[in-house]
Amino acid sequence: MTGSMDKIVLITGASSGIGEATARELAAAGARLFIGARRAERLQALAEELGDTVAWRTLDVTDGADFDAFVEAAEARFGRVDVLVNNAGVMPLSPLAALKRDEWKRMVDVNIHGVLNGIAAVLPRFVAQKRGHVVNVASVAAHMVMPTAAVYCATKHAVWAITEGLRQEHDDLRATLVSPGVVATELGHDITDPAVATALTGWRKKALTPDAIARAVRYALEQPEGVDINEVIVRPTAADM
Numbered sequence: 001m002t003g004s005m006d007k008i009v010l011i012t013g014a015s016s017g018i019g020e021a022t023a024r025e026l027a028a029a030g031a032r033l034f035i036g037a038r039r040a041e042r043l044q045a046l047a048e049e050l051g052d053t054v055a056w057r058t059l060d061v062t063d064g065a066d067f068d069a070f071v072e073a074a075e076a077r078f079g080r081v082d083v084l085v086n087n088a089g090v091m092p093l094s095p096l097a098a099l100k101r102d103e104w105k106r107m108v109d110v111n112i113h114g115v116l117n118g119i120a121a122v123l124p125r126f127v128a129q130k131r132g133h134v135v136n137v138a139s140v141a142a143h144m145v146m147p148t149a150a151v152y153c154a155t156k157h158a159v160w161a162i163t164e165g166l167r168q169e170h171d172d173l174r175a176t177l178v179s180p181g182v183v184a185t186e187l188g189h190d191i192t193d194p195a196v197a198t199a200l201t202g203w204r205k206k207a208l209t210p211d212a213i214a215r216a217v218r219y220a221l222e223q224p225e226g227v228d229i230n231e232v233i234v235r236p237t238a239a240d241m
């Protein structure tokens with residue numbers, strides 16, 4: 001059954017995992033969606049499955065001009081933008097001593113600059129219309145640090161700070177942090193350290209499925225305009241972290 005959520009929602013990283021599940025959940029809620037990521041074939045297949053209330057465009061969140069064009073395309077398609085879900089992220093974990101500078105840079109580029117590029121692309125519109133909602137997908141890593149995850153945790157701490165700053169600076173806008181614990185997705189597929197890849201397999205033994213996070217996003221969106229869900233932390237009941 002389709003719901004009646006009258007919102008235009010943009011979702012980054014919708015080609016897999018939490019972003020894909022969020023697209024399914026919000027499409028079922030009745031929202032009109034504009035979804036982005038780099039893998040076009042995955043986006044196209046998802047949009048075709050969900051129907052003509054879902055449109056897509058490739059997006060590299062690290063490219064500010066590309067993000068601006070993504071938001072312009074969404075506005076051209078649906079007439080306005082109500083919500084941005086900054087979900088795209090990467091997690092190539094490794095010990096600091098491995099000096100994987102390129103992987104550190106990629107995490108900072110996608111997880112921090114990607115979120116900032118998204119905010120920059122929607123904020124002038126949201127300020128002008130005196131309404132809008134930014135949902136940033138952080139992590140329990142926004143609140144803790146553990147070996148091999150220093151840089152990833154730093155990026156998620158930054159997403160926490162940016163979301164809180166956005167909330168403080170704009171009385172008319174809603175800013176929500178959704179912080180998942182371990183979720184069974186493709187995240188970490190790019191880990192190049194074999195010991196860390198093995199550890200990830202162990203952590204995933206207690207994992208949520210992505211629909212659990214999608215429901216938290218829907219909950220935040222469904223509140224009345226004057227109610228801002230600032231953060232939702234969602235862990236498996238048996239979570240170790």
Ligand SMILES: NC(=O)c1ccc[n+]([C@@H]2O[C@H](COP(=O)([O-])OP(=O)(O)OC[C@H]3O[C@@H](n4cnc5c(N)ncnc54)[C@H](OP(=O)(O)O)[C@@H]3O)[C@@H](O)[C@H]2O)c1
Nearest residue numbers: 013015017018037038039060061088089139183185186187
């Ligand atoms: N899974 C977990 O345990 C967990 C826990 C806490 C937080 N999170 C967070 O949840 C978010 C979603 O991750 P996930 O678990 O669903 O992993 P995932 O299945 O690997 O999804 C990551 C998404 O990000 C997209 N992406 C990566 N780089 C991008 C770029 N430069 N431009 C645009 N899109 C890009 C990927 O699409 P393309 O490759 O097609 O571009 C993909 O759709 C991330 O922010 C992650 O940090 C996940």
